[in-house]
Amino acid sequence: MQNLSDHLAQGWHFVQSLWPEPLRLILFVAGIVAFVGANAAYLVWVERKGAGRFQRRPGPNEVGPAGLLQPVVDGLKLMSKQLIVPAGVDRVLFRGAPLLVMAPVLMSLAVVPFSASLAARNINVGLLMVFAFGSINVMAVMLGGWASRNKYAVISSARMVSQNVAYEIPMLLVVITMVMLTGTMNLNEIVQQQAGWFWHWNLFDWKHNPLAPVTFLIFYICMLAETNRAPFDMAEAESELVAGAYTEYAGMGFGVFFMAEYANILLGCSLATVLFLGGWQSPFGVLSGLVWFLAKMYFLIFTVVWIRWTFPRTQFYGLLNLSWKILIPVSLFTLVLSSALMKLLP
Amino acid sequence: MIVKEELTTPPPASEERFPVGPANVGASGVPAETFVLNLGPQHPATHGVLRVKMTMDGEYIVRAEPVCGYIHRMQEKMGENRTYAQYLPNTSRIDYLSAMTYTHAFVGAVERAAKIQPPPRAEYIRVITSELNRISSHLVWWGAFLLDLGGFTPLLYAFDDREKILDLLESITGARLTYCYYRVGGLCNDVDDAFLKGTREFVAQMRPRLKMYKALVTDNIILRKRLIDIGPISAELCRKYGATGPVIRGSGVGYDVRKAEPYSAYPEFDFEIPTFKEGDSMARYLVRMEEIVQSLRIIEQALDKLPAGPVMADKVPRVLKLPAGDYCYSVEAARGRFMVRIVSDNREIPYRVKLRTPCLSNLSLFEEASKGMLLADALAVMGSLDLVIPDIDR
Numbered sequence: 001m002q003n004l005s006d007h008l009a010q011g012w013h014f015v016q017s018l019w020p021e022p023l024r025l026i027l028f029v030a031g032i033v034a035f036v037g038a039n040a041a042y043l044v045w046v047e048r049k050g051a052g053r054f055q056r057r058p059g060p061n062e063v064g065p066a067g068l069l070q071p072v073v074d075g076l077k078l079m080s081k082q083l084i085v086p087a088g089v090d091r092v093l094f095r096g097a098p099l100l101v102m103a104p105v106l107m108s109l110a111v112v113p114f115s116a117s118l119a120a121r122n123i124n125v126g127l128l129m130v131f132a133f134g135s136i137n138v139m140a141v142m143l144g145g146w147a148s149r150n151k152y153a154v155i156s157s158a159r160m161v162s163q164n165v166a167y168e169i170p171m172l173l174v175v176i177t178m179v180m181l182t183g184t185m186n187l188n189e190i191v192q193q194q195a196g197w198f199w200h201w202n203l204f205d206w207k208h209n210p211l212a213p214v215t216f217l218i219f220y221i222c223m224l225a226e227t228n229r230a231p232f233d234m235a236e237a238e239s240e241l242v243a244g245a246y247t248e249y250a251g252m253g254f255g256v257f258f259m260a261e262y263a264n265i266l267l268g269c270s271l272a273t274v275l276f277l278g279g280w281q282s283p284f285g286v287l288s289g290l291v292w293f294l295a296k297m298y299f300l301i302f303t304v305v306w307i308r309w310t311f312p313r314t315q316f317y318g319l320l321n322l323s324w325k326i327l328i329p330v331s332l333f334t335l336v337l338s339s340a341l342m343k344l345l346p
Numbered sequence: 347m348i349v350k351e352e353l354t355t356p357p358p359a360s361e362e363r364f365p366v367g368p369a370n371v372g373a374s375g376v377p378a379e380t381f382v383l384n385l386g387p388q389h390p391a392t393h394g395v396l397r398v399k400m401t402m403d404g405e406y407i408v409r410a411e412p413v414c415g416y417i418h419r420m421q422e423k424m425g426e427n428r429t430y431a432q433y434l435p436n437t438s439r440i441d442y443l444s445a446m447t448y449t450h451a452f453v454g455a456v457e458r459a460a461k462i463q464p465p466p467r468a469e470y471i472r473v474i475t476s477e478l479n480r481i482s483s484h485l486v487w488w489g490a491f492l493l494d495l496g497g498f499t500p501l502l503y504a505f506d507d508r509e510k511i512l513d514l515l516e517s518i519t520g521a522r523l524t525y526c527y528y529r530v531g532g533l534c535n536d537v538d539d540a541f542l543k544g545t546r547e548f549v550a551q552m553r554p555r556l557k558m559y560k561a562l563v564t565d566n567i568i569l570r571k572r573l574i575d576i577g578p579i580s581a582e583l584c585r586k587y588g589a590t591g592p593v594i595r596g597s598g599v600g601y602d603v604r605k606a607e608p609y610s611a612y613p614e615f616d617f618e619i620p621t622f623k624e625g626d627s628m629a630r631y632l633v634r635m636e637e638i639v640q641s642l643r644i645i646e647q648a649l650d651k652l653p654a655g656p657v658m659a660d661k662v663p664r665v666l667k668l669p670a671g672d673y674c675y676s677v678e679a680a681r682g683r684f685m686v687r688i689v690s691d692n693r694e695i696p697y698r699v700k701l702r703t704p705c706l707s708n709l710s711l712f713e714e715a716s717k718g719m720l721l722a723d724a725l726a727v728m729g730s731l732d733l734v735i736p737d738i739d740r
Binding site for chain 2: 051055057152240242314316318
């Protein structure tokens with residue numbers, strides 16, 4: 001018996017020595033896919049339950065205790081539905097768009113440090129990678145809408161692209177500010193710099209960026225707009241465009257878009273946590289770890305849900321005006337201000 | 347009408363037919379490429395089976411042509427082969443959200459023709475129930491309008507309050523939506539103390555709720571930006587198409603049948619006609635919110651002054667035979683002026699029943715008002731008109 005376990009352990013070490021990095025990566029990829037899948041499913045539950053509470057009703061409560069099995073049966077329902085490809089659509093793009101919308105989020109999550117040691121990839125240009133992949137998501141939704149050969153979907157796609165162009169710029173300006181302040185694009189290092197009590201977080205970096213809370217707010221608003229969440233859900237505006245770019249999608253085709261929306265929120269909130277709220281650092285300087293990261297991330301996600309069920313939708317030109325006339329000038333100003341302060345107060 | 351137009355040469359997007367705004371003209375002065383967006387008959391924004399054929403230039407509307415008739419039920423024709431008592435329930439199905447006022451108009455027309463005077467208690471209870479119905483109708487509109495604007499939560503708050511009205515009305519009429527409570531000569535039964543007490547409680551509860559609605563929704567900056575100065579409708583346009591109700595009152599014309607042609611017990615109450623002169627979507631929104639306040643005032647006064655006595659006039663003939671003639675009766679329904687015109691040739695059934703419904707007129711101005719507007723704004727304007735599709739098609 002002893003012999004057998006020794007052999008097994010030896011075999012395991014042998015496999016590890018042969019193939020350590022790919023194996024680790026496969027485990028992480030599987031882990032991220034599972035994490036995103038579970039979160040997408042249960043964030044829908046949180047969203048519906050939250051909406052129920054905001055609207056003085058119980059929300060889903062029939063399937064399982066407190067409706068906890070609702071996402072499972074929802075998923076089964078979506079999967080058992082026929083995947084209808086309407087006549088006259090571009091089949092390749094139409095079927096490919098849901099895959100294309102999901103893949104970049106999973107890729108981006110590979111660089112997000114969930115704790116000091118829990119990150120699939122600790123690369124130096126992590127932030128750059130996230131934003132490089134972030135744009136693919138928009139393109140995928142646009143392709144899906146465009147390939148659907150539906151006027152509502154095309155209008156929605158056009159809205160989505162102009163919305164994302166408008167909000168990518170202030171978001172990147174904010175990120176450039178943060179990169180300048182931290183001096184690195186490595187997400188792990190950004191978090192490590194924020195160690196200690198919560199006033200070490202970038203959100204409270206008064207010295208170099210007196211407008212840090214404003215910067216955070218801009219990042220948060222841009223994240224809402226980038227993920228097409230209310231009050232910026234112009235692309236999906238159900239009272240105008242039926243279901244926007246997803247109008248022609250049935251069953252799991254729609255389900256994947258839906259999952260991607262939640263995965264994007266997850267990614268956006270993780271980035272906000274890493275950049276501004278000290279990632280996995282505990283607010284008291286001790287007992288840092290995964291729990292803190294998840295707590296901060298889920299708190300941000302909760303606020304996203306909260307906003308969705310409180311505010312009406314903005315008007316499209318209002319949305320663009322907000323970006324071009326307010327967010328971009330303000331984020332440019334904070335960029336210049338913090339670069340000046342960094343020179344003056346090293 | 348529509349078919350004919352499509353059979354002949356399709357109308358070109360030329361300037362003489364559609365006076366196009368700057369939105370439709372490219373830099374070279376040539377009309378830009380347009381496409382037709384078929385909004386409805388099944389579309390979330392139309393709240394029913396209304397179809398709007400929109401000629402669009404990008405997101406700008408070149409022309410929005412409402413196509414009615416998808417839920418036409420021949421309500422007027424049905425009137426010609428039913429006795430007055432048999433036709434009465436039909437009138438509550440025309441605008442299902444303000445059924446009380448609609449049955450009131452029909453009952454009023456028959457009473458006017460047959461020279462029946464309902465007892466004062468019946469008139470007071472008619473006013474109370476009609477105003478409760480107006481509040482519930484405005485609450486549905488409020489929720490649905492916010493839904494059009496993308497805010498989902500207010501709908502459920504509105505339904506919460508509306509539920510109380512429905513419970514109250516159910517307790518006396520037996521129905522929750524399509525009431526048939528008024529009878530020729532009075533009411534089918536008297537109200538009980540529980541109803542009166544419940545109505546007083548409702549009035550007391552509703553006032554703080556309206557304050558909350560204001561804080562939660564009316565003062566919201568996103569909402570204000572979406573409504574203020576959006577979709578202005580002038581008083582001339584309203585007059586041109588015969589728009590009534592909150593639409594014309596939002597354009598600065600204080601026309602309300604309750605004051606202009608007083609009927610029932612309305613002259614005995616002290617209330618105001620909320621009028622806003624801006625004519626934009628916000629004005630129509632505020633008119634309705636203010637009307638809820640005024641309705642609460644009327645209900646309170648009616649409860650205080652409610653006379654005792656019977657609720658049914660004496661000697662109402664079992665089989666009504668109206669003398670030959672032409673009779674009209676107008677009421678202020680939640681969406682505007684509703685008029686019933688009965689032409690009788692001295693038989694048990696009317697020769698002709700004409701229903702003048704407010705929503706058809708209110709919708710008619712949409713084509714002209716929405717020109718050059720953005721799609722999302724136009725749908726907000728359509729929501730502010732408060733259309734009930736069965737009321738348009740009858």
